[in-house]
Amino acid sequence: MDIHHLVYFIEVARHRNFTKAAQALHISQPSISKMIKVLEEELGVRLFSRTTRQIELTDAGRAVLHEAQHIINSFQNLKSELSDVMQLKTGNILFGLPPMIGASFFSKIIGKFNQQYPGITIKLIEVGSRQVEYGIEDGSLDIGVVALPIVKEDAFEMLSFVKEPLMVITPNDHRLAAKAKVSLVELKDEPLAFYREDFSLHDTIIERCSERGFYPKTICESSQWDFIAEMVAAKLGVALLPTTICRDLDPKRIKSIPLVDPIIYWDLAIIWKKDKYIPFAVKEWIKFTSSLLGINYKIN
Structure with missing residues (x-):
């Protein structure tokens, strides 16, 4: 059974006449009769009671008609929804x-x-x-x-x-603030406002520190760069932030300095x-x- 069998069946039921249904569907009358016969054989029931003057739906035919109309409506809705999806309307x-x-x-x-x-x-x-x-x-x-x-x-x-280096951020009066660049090992004894464990930079920075023989002294772990920056501005520690984010920091409160040896990329x-x-x-x-x-x- 395919959707066309149900369309032909509904049209015959509507017209109560094979010839009129065939004309409405623009197919030959023998073709529509054959389709209905195939549908009846597949379902194992008679759908129409045929007389010399007209055809009528059987009780099974009425049940099939009710469901067939739902199926056709659902199919049309499906086509419409698929069209919306493909045309990016939804x-x-x-x-x-x-x-x-x-x-x-x-x-x-x-x-x-x-x-x-x-x-x-x-x-x-x-x-x-x-x-x-x-x-x-x-x-x-x-x-x-x-x-x-x-x-x-x-x-x-x-x-x-994007690929850009991390910067060291410090309070403006910090001992490192006047430097043109800062190496990672210079942060060995500095309290560090840090990233949460589910951030890849968390592991990357720890690995680079470990390679240089120390483990960072973290004072907090956060997912919010503005919170990290506020911790630095409050003179509670230093931090490593991407260059793009450093551009938005208040230069009157926070100094951004290039990190070298190694350069760590975001x-x-x-x-x-x-x-x-x-x-x-x-x-x-x-x-x-x-x-x-x-x-x-x-x-x-």
């Missing part, structure tokens, strides 16, 4: 975004995307890079932003969009699951975002 995107990244890069992009595609809902899930990676892997997120490196790079498609990428179907809305988000970020990227 859709949902589950987007994982570390809090530190959102305001700097994506608030304007999300606003412009919503203007162009008002029917597509973007649900932002604010978590650290590690949780973004896990969420995309288990399917609870469609797409997300992470700081590289990530644990399972081979499992994801990646679109890198390397950001949009990721999504490799070898998995990409919904139309997500695919358009990738195209739209890469265009606004000035990245030449083609997605099939």
Whole structure:
């Protein structure tokens, strides 16, 4: 049985006449008779009681007609909804975004995307890079932003969009504030306002400190760069923040100094699951975002 069998059946039931139904459907009368016979054989019941003058629905035919009309209506609704999805009139995107990244890069992009595609809902899930990676892997997120490196790079498609060095931030009257650059080992004895464990920078910085023979003395762990900056401004410690974020800090209260030996990069990428179907809305988000970020990227 296919949907056409039900369409032909409904039309015959409406006209109570094979010839009139065939004319309405623009097919031959023998063809529609054959279709009805096939449907009856498949269902194992007679649908019409035939006389020389007219046809009438049997009790089984009336039951089939009731359900067939529901099926046809559902099918038409399905076609309409699929059309809306394919034409980007509707859709949902589950987007994982570390809090530190959102305001700097994506608030304007999300606003412009919503203007162009008002029917597509973007649900932002604010978590650290590690949780973004896990969420995309288990399917609870469609797409997300992470700081590289990530644990399972081979499992994801990646679109890198920024790579910039971390800066050391200190109170303006701190002993390091007058320096042109600061090495990581110079922070050995400094209280450090730090990142939460689910941020990839957390592990990266600890690894670099360990390579130089010390473990950072953390005074707090946060996902919010403005909180970290306020801890520094209150003279409770120092911190390492990306260059982009340092540009928004108050220079009257906080000094930003390049970190050297080593240079630690904030390397950001949009990721999504490799070898998995990409919904139309997500695919358009990738195209739209890469265009606004000035990245030449083609997605099939």
